[in-house]
Amino acid sequence: MTPTTRDDCLRRDEKDPLAGFRDEFLLPSGTVYLDGNSLGALPAATPGRVARTVEQEWGERLIASWNEAGWWEKPRTLGAGIAPLVGAAPHEVVVGDGTSANLFKALVAALRLNPERHVVLGERGNFPTDLYITEGVSEIMGAVERRVHADNRAALAGALAAGDVAVLLLSHVDYSTGALRDMAEITRLAHANGTLVVWDLCHSAGALPVELASDRADFAVGCTYKYLNAGPGAPAFLFAAERHHAASRQPLTGWHGHARPFDFSAGYAPAEGASRFLSGSQPVVAAAALEASLELWQRVDLGLLREKSLALTDLFIEATRPAGLRLATPREPERRGSQVSLRHPDGYAMVRALIERGVVGDFRAPDILRFGFAPLYLRYADVFDAAQALVEVVRSGEWRDPRFAVATGVT
Amino acid sequence: MTPTTRDDCLRRDEKDPLAGFRDEFLLPSGTVYLDGNSLGALPAATPGRVARTVEQEWGERLIASWNEAGWWEKPRTLGAGIAPLVGAAPHEVVVGDGTSANLFKALVAALRLNPERHVVLGERGNFPTDLYITEGVSEIMGAVERRVHADNRAALAGALAAGDVAVLLLSHVDYSTGALRDMAEITRLAHANGTLVVWDLCHSAGALPVELASDRADFAVGCTYKYLNAGPGAPAFLFAAERHHAASRQPLTGWHGHARPFDFSAGYAPAEGASRFLSGSQPVVAAAALEASLELWQRVDLGLLREKSLALTDLFIEATRPAGLRLATPREPERRGSQVSLRHPDGYAMVRALIERGVVGDFRAPDILRFGFAPLYLRYADVFDAAQALVEVVRSGEWRDPRFAVATGVT
Incomplete structure (x- = not known):
């Protein structure tokens, strides 16, 4: 009522x-703040958590904190904290880089998993970075970019029925209109047409329940600075369904995504699980703010x-x-x-x-x-x-x- | 003496x-701390600067700070702060993403600027992420990766003389041995052989004077968390020589690298200057720590x-x-x-x-x-x-x- x-x-x-x-x-x-979908408000626990990371973990313990304070593992521990909010298993989510970089990684990985096809289907009116990254990925991968009105089901079905779409990229919630897409149904439709789906969760993670695993999503990315309250430009997350882990290859092959990073070996070997989507060192001070907000989110x-x-x-x-x-x-x-x-x-x-x-x-x-x-x-x-x-x-x-x-x- | x-x-x-x-x-x-080449010590001004960003800029002013506090411009203003430390013009350096992602961008851009050639020459024993990213870039670009002993001048000259090297990636200072390479001479040798050079400055920025412009470097990347004291995993920087700006195309085409990001236009158009190497939103809280340390560095x-x-x-x-x-x-x-x-x-x-x-x-x-x-x-x-x-x-x-x-x- x-x-x-x-x-x-x-x-x-x-x-x-x-x-x-x-x-x-x-x-x-x-103030009545109705812009938490652009930048979420500051959790009360965050300033103290950030100060602890700066003054104690960094200032006093210095490099020892890579182990002692769990810095090295943050991309995974924070990913595990996000997992229940998006209906994923802990090892299917990692935190690091920005949404744009993660989109790049997910799209390239999806294209490589579907090598017989060369079309990336995006949506008209999607958030610009999704459009631009799709352009960048298509150019580098020699793929063809098409766009469809995501809320026109007939158009979407028609575009998928063409049978040449390798990967579909959709926003779960449209950043502009706030329209929520039916993840389960669209993913089913895509799969029935031999297409993998990358979901952009920027406007749904922390805004509503997301069920990546039961909806059979292939990949997803999202930011943490809107509904998840992790602060301006906070590190983004990436979801890769477990069934794709072993075969996924993403091109930002930094040492954090290596199977045995401390071997310092000369050749790249991807890590197990979603960790292979990691690249380089992540901003630990920004991660501290995400950690504080996720502690709150575990109780929601x-x-x-x-x-x-x-x-x-x-x-x-x-x-x-x-x-x-x-x-x-x-x-x-x-x-x-x-x-x-x-x-x-x-x-x-x-x-x-x-x-x-x-x-x-x-x-x-x-x-x-x-x-x-x-x-x-x-x-x-x-x-x-x-x-x-x-x-x-x-x-x-x-x-x-x-x-x-x-x-x-x-x- | x-x-x-x-x-x-x-x-x-x-x-x-x-x-x-x-x-x-x-x-x-x-403690005598001889590990500032892994993680630099905490500047005294940093905790206060970070707290201001968290509590005032984020907590009180929220999205208004994208303008008021200059968040949107940070990749450029911080880049301009790094520029004098590496011998570059302010508009040739931007801050954002990690070293690995920036290496990826610089290597792809350099390959595209030299489209008749398909070899990326790296160095044996370089820091793993440099090796792995080169592998990832070579794979996605259909390039061939070769490696040489960077401190064996004859070997390096020989490898360049083959005449098929599009881009050479070297660390200015070797992370392991601490050997410093002659940037001017090697760059001259590379250019004489039709090769572009990407320099990794992780172990030289803030450790010694770097003269990217006068040494005619094409691209460079570096981290800010070692000698530059910006904190664990702090955002990295990328240098692109002005002469390459107009023709450079990097693939992580997020909206922060767009010529007119607030037009929200459907197609990507790269920004002027080094800004075209930006991708998505950057961790502002981590950037605040970099800002504090750069204020100190301006006086060095x-x-x-x-x-x-x-x-x-x-x-x-x-x-x-x-x-x-x-x-x-x-x-x-x-x-x-x-x-x-x-x-x-x-x-x-x-x-x-x-x-x-x-x-x-x-x-x-x-x-x-x-x-x-x-x-x-x-x-x-x-x-x-x-x-x-x-x-x-x-x-x-x-x-x-x-x-x-x-x-x-x-x-």
Whole structure:
């Protein structure tokens, strides 16, 4: 039941089984932060954890910490911490490098596993780095790139039926519209057509339950700095299904992905498991922040998270109706990520005016006002207030103030 | 003049123009740290700088910091901070990804700039990740990998004279022996044979003056966590000579390397300058530590640094002579990095025994006792004491204690 008044919201907050998590984040006062799908908020435990890594592990113990503090194993231990959040086995996930580099590795590995075929199928309107990396991979591998509308099932089925698609790359949740794709069904369809699937989980990991293993995903990548709260530009993760481990070859063959790195042998031999997707040394200080946030995430019931996420997005969709903006996000809960996107040609100015009222969302060209809902630190009352503020911004016309009109750098 | 007594050393320390830098590092007490070539010590300013990024930039300002705190520009601003340390122009260096990924990018770009040729020439005994990445690049590019002894000038000249080498990858300073290669001469020789050169600066950046531009290097990569003190696994850097910018194409085509990333356009178009070598979002918290250390490095006179480095390594070589270990590092100053390596089949146990005495070096298979000398935080007296300790360890036979015999993980 979607609450309809602020009092309803306050009552929902009182009963919210996830309410306690809010105190585990350090949030700026006077702000409703609806941009956790761009950069997640800071967990309260993180500054101390980072300081310990800097001052004690690095400063006092220096190189001894590669063993003592488990630095060498972090790509695996952090991967194992992410695994339950994405429905994978611990040895199927490793942490390291950025999302773009991991996409590169996963796409090349998938192409090599399907050597009779040479088409990489991407989606129109995917996040740019996914498009660009696909271009880069296609060029270097001599593959052909095609794109399809991922939410047009007939088009997707038709593209796969061509029978020449080696690998399909899709975002599980569209970064712009917030549309959630049916991982199980699309993966089944792809496999039935002899195609492997790489899933981009940037907007679903930590936003909703992901079931990579039971949905039979082949590979997946994702970032940790959005819903997983690991900090700006935090290391990304890569999932490789166990059935592909032995045959997978990725080209960023750094020494951390070697079977016996401390032999310092002259030839490369890939490690067992997903470890073969590792390349070089990873930023340990950034990994410390991820470790702090994952400790928190181990205590989260993803079923409750999804329930609250849908309630919050429902609430926002309903409460912003009077603004009269067109909804870009699917109305059906099962097709929605933890995000609400609204369309307006002047969306940029509206988002800026809203930020001035303390409600932080973002804008994505050409016309998307984008709001992310992180159920761990958002209250129903916050979302109600944010929706009211947006309605007032739009109705009042205050967004027409010239100071909101100028686009500046990163948005 | 190499000091020969501890009193000589104390006098040298009193007159040392770099002595003041020692107070800008937080060093563990009771330790002489000769492993700054593996992981540099913690600058005193770093914990505060990291905490500011975590607590204020991330925690309070959240996504606003991509603009306000200059996060988006960090790969360029940090690159500009490294540029004077390696003799490059500010727009020729970018920071991001790891050394392995940057090697991959540089090697692919160099191969593409020399499309008539298909040989990548590496060096026997280079650091494993250089060997393995060369293997990965050769495989994906259909290139042929050859290796040569980099310190055998005739062999190197012969290999280049074959006339089919597209790109030569060399370490400026050998990680194992500490041998310094003549960048100007080798680059000239390579160019005369139609070969481009990628230099690995992991063991020279921050260890001695590097002159990429005047030595006509084509590409270079390096890490920041050794002599540059940016912390474990800190982001790496990549240098691309300006003359190659326009034609260079690297395959990790993430959105940070796009000419107009905020257009979110469907096709990739490489950015101007070295920025085209960027891929995805970088760990900002780790970058903060690099920023803190680079502020310190801007005040370092690299001529004085080199002078002290050679004096320290001379001192260590002379003072450890009574130990009777074979010197692996070139005795000639102009062929020596900021490192002294000694050989003994039981080197592992000797290094462990030495660590127990508070002198931290490391061991590299099969027989190298490796000692790095960071002139910013090492005193002549420290080095004298460390040398004495090594002599005593070897002479006393205390390294034969069985507890020093077992290799454990990372060394």
